[in-house]
Amino acid sequence: MTDISEFRKLGRDQFEKAGLPSRKLEDWHYTDLSQSGLTQLPLAEEMRGAAQAGVIHLVNGFLQGQPELPAGVVLEGLEAAAGRMGTLLSGADRAVTALNAGLFNDALVLRVSAKVEKPVEILSETRGDVQFHGRLLIVVEAGASLTLSEIHRGSGSALANWVAEIFVAEGGELHHVKLQDEALETTHIAALGLELGKGAKYKGALLHLGSKLARQEVYALMAGEGADFSLDGGTLAVGTQHIDNTTRVIHRAPGCPSHQLFKTVLDEQAHGVFQGTLFVERPGQKTAAYQMSRALMLSDRAAMDNKPELEIYADDVKCGHGATIGDIDETALFYLKSRGIDDSTARRLLIEAFLGEVAATVENQALREGLEERLYDKLGALFGRKAA
Amino acid sequence: MSVPMLEIRGLRAEIDGKEILKGVDLVIPTGEVHAIMGPNGSGKSTLSYVLTGRDGYEVTGGEAYYKGKDLLAMSIEERACEGVFLAFQYPVEIPGVTGVNFLKTAVNAVRRHHGRPELDAMQFMKLARTKAKELGVPEDMLKRAVNTGFSGGEKKRYDALQAALLDPSLMILDETDSGLDVDALRIVAEGVDRMRGPERSMLVITHYQRILDYIVPDRVHVLVGGRIVESGDQTLARELEKTGYAQFQGKAA
Ligand SMILES: Nc1ncnc2c1ncn2[C@@H]1O[C@H](COP(=O)(O)OP(=O)(O)O)[C@@H](O)[C@H]1O
Ligand SMILES: [Mg+2]
Numbered sequence: 001m002t003d004i005s006e007f008r009k010l011g012r013d014q015f016e017k018a019g020l021p022s023r024k025l026e027d028w029h030y031t032d033l034s035q036s037g038l039t040q041l042p043l044a045e046e047m048r049g050a051a052q053a054g055v056i057h058l059v060n061g062f063l064q065g066q067p068e069l070p071a072g073v074v075l076e077g078l079e080a081a082a083g084r085m086g087t088l089l090s091g092a093d094r095a096v097t098a099l100n101a102g103l104f105n106d107a108l109v110l111r112v113s114a115k116v117e118k119p120v121e122i123l124s125e126t127r128g129d130v131q132f133h134g135r136l137l138i139v140v141e142a143g144a145s146l147t148l149s150e151i152h153r154g155s156g157s158a159l160a161n162w163v164a165e166i167f168v169a170e171g172g173e174l175h176h177v178k179l180q181d182e183a184l185e186t187t188h189i190a191a192l193g194l195e196l197g198k199g200a201k202y203k204g205a206l207l208h209l210g211s212k213l214a215r216q217e218v219y220a221l222m223a224g225e226g227a228d229f230s231l232d233g234g235t236l237a238v239g240t241q242h243i244d245n246t247t248r249v250i251h252r253a254p255g256c257p258s259h260q261l262f263k264t265v266l267d268e269q270a271h272g273v274f275q276g277t278l279f280v281e282r283p284g285q286k287t288a289a290y291q292m293s294r295a296l297m298l299s300d301r302a303a304m305d306n307k308p309e310l311e312i313y314a315d316d317v318k319c320g321h322g323a324t325i326g327d328i329d330e331t332a333l334f335y336l337k338s339r340g341i342d343d344s345t346a347r348r349l350l351i352e353a354f355l356g357e358v359a360a361t362v363e364n365q366a367l368r369e370g371l372e373e374r375l376y377d378k379l380g381a382l383f384g385r386k387a388a
Numbered sequence: 389m390s391v392p393m394l395e396i397r398g399l400r401a402e403i404d405g406k407e408i409l410k411g412v413d414l415v416i417p418t419g420e421v422h423a424i425m426g427p428n429g430s431g432k433s434t435l436s437y438v439l440t441g442r443d444g445y446e447v448t449g450g451e452a453y454y455k456g457k458d459l460l461a462m463s464i465e466e467r468a469c470e471g472v473f474l475a476f477q478y479p480v481e482i483p484g485v486t487g488v489n490f491l492k493t494a495v496n497a498v499r500r501h502h503g504r505p506e507l508d509a510m511q512f513m514k515l516a517r518t519k520a521k522e523l524g525v526p527e528d529m530l531k532r533a534v535n536t537g538f539s540g541g542e543k544k545r546y547d548a549l550q551a552a553l554l555d556p557s558l559m560i561l562d563e564t565d566s567g568l569d570v571d572a573l574r575i576v577a578e579g580v581d582r583m584r585g586p587e588r589s590m591l592v593i594t595h596y597q598r599i600l601d602y603i604v605p606d607r608v609h610v611l612v613g614g615r616i617v618e619s620g621d622q623t624l625a626r627e628l629e630k631t632g633y634a635q636f637q638g639k640a641a
Contacts, residue, residue: 335476
């Protein structure tokens with residue numbers, strides 16, 4: 001797509017035709033937006049303020065000031081990215097992505113041309129009862145590397161509709177941490193499209209704590225030989241929160257390892273969804289793909305839908321996948337309590353351990369500790385006293 | 389006579405509707421070490437779980453008093469905070485929970501219960517290191533996840549370390565000797581024996597006599613078929629080592 005106005009028009013047309021997805025679409029079987037009225041919300045008005053030190057600050061998708069970026073990372077104009085925009089995420093099931101194309105305002109376009117040590121941190125704030133469509137496009141050039149952190153939080157019965165497209169060229173690396181920590185009235189829909197070139201690496205950690213309803217789609221294309229994709233996801237949902245992780249990992253090139261581990265903790269009437277497809281195309285020989293969803297149910301009114309799928313067209317592949325749903329380990333709970341630890345603290349320790357493994361995968365120490373701290377705080381607030 | 393550490397009267401308990409303890413009577417005075425010996429399946433572990441409050445073990449009759457208090461009415465954690473400690477026959481692996489976090493949380497829970505100030509990270513580490521050294525627990529075991537990937541012997545030592553840290557009044561040791569080689573048994577058993585004192589009682593559950601060479605009991609009881617069928621002094625343990633439990637099987641019926 002070279003012409004942005006055409007791209008927008010196409011998005012609008014596609015959305016008009018399809019409308020908000022309902023459970024009739026296979027990909028949306030467990031998450032129905034058709035009655036949500038989200039597109040009736042007013043579009044967020046432009047808001048501009050000063051930049052915040054150390055982060056790229058976005059309010060309802062609008063960039064605040066001119067952010068400072070480490071050497072090796074540049075903020076580019078929309079035109080520079082136009083050729084790539086929308087190339088990864090398209091198709092009939094992507095009406096919400098199309099809506100984003102039609103209505104996004106700023107697009108944060110970053111180009112990474114060196115091995116960058118200092119993480120780039122995005123703070124996205126959702127404000128008010130509005131809909132907004134935020135957009136991110138990142139190109140990691142051959143041999144370059146970046147650690148990217150995203151925190152999404154705020155307030156309001158909003159629709160935060162995010163599209164992120166990330167291209168990692170040959171031998172490049174992207175380490176990605178995303179904390180979805182929106183207010184409990186907010187709906188957060190995000191699609192991540194990822195293309196990995198030869199020997200490129202993506203390592204992601206995704207943690208959902210907030211939102212009334214959240215859906216994270218991940219579409220990862222292993223386009224070059226030996227590309228390495230790894231994503232650890234964690235979800236903590238209570239009340240009537242509904243959190244959906246839908247992934248599609250496509251092994252188009254040979255010799256690519258992929259790893260996905262999604263851990264979900266559900267209490268009260270929360271609803272979790274994991275839909276994951278491992279798709280190995282004919283040339284994807286020597287694929288080593290792993291996909292696992294583990295859910296921990298704290299209440300019998302909570303519900304988890306797991307749908308792991310394999311579609312394999314190559315003959316020399318190793319694919320492991322599965323899904324488990326379980327209660328808290330009573331034996332472990334007894335062991336902890338028999339040492340004087342009260343019931344809620346003991347439960348929290350076990351949940352903390354379960355979800356802590358997601359944060360533990362983050363290599364950058366400051367980001368890892370930030371993620372852990374937020375997770376422990378949230379668990380402390382939900383399940384009583386913080387661990388000593 | 390002063391109130392005993394533990395007083396059990398006619399204790400009956402069942403699992404899934406199956407009666408396992410069929411009227412256990414046992415009194416352990418303060419400061420004494422009693423051993424319970426018995427064949428596999430006689431209800432030794434069941435007794436330890438009933439005394440510590442594990443779910444699924446339903447008490448259908450009798451009573452148990454700890455320092456004169458109704459033990460069976462207390463929650464699991466209350467019993468622990470009050471000073472009842474069980475060293476497990478099979479210590480539990482808890483992936484993802486580090487030893488330091490677990491032990492410090494437990495130590496401070498017990499301290500809080502007694503209105504004592506909590507230990508901060510430094511104070512706790514100092515205490516943990518000292519106790520670990522005494523029991524031959526390598527320091528890196530404290531940093532690892534609880535019991536995860538530990539050998540049988542390491543798990544038993546780790547449980548003994550927890551006892552040393554929590555400073556209980558009543559220690560129940562469930563087959564602490566199993567899975568330990570001779571050297572490890574000596575280190576753990578001597579460590580436990582050092583904890584003997586006038587204010588602490590122990591219930592040493594064992595199938596074999598050898599641990600009792602290190603922790604010499606004041607009384608030995610034989611549990612067969614969910615009942616104590618014989619009691620005596622430490623010579624009873626030696627006798628049993630020779631004669632086995634077969635002579636009692638008739639008595640239990
Ligand atoms: N969780 C359980 N469910 C059903 N039966 C059990 C369970 N645990 C123990 N039992 C039964 O209770 C009896 C006593 O077991 P246990 O107390 O473990 O004996 P011991 O420790 O003396 O070997 C055995 O017959 C055993 O099969
Ligand atoms: Mg036993």
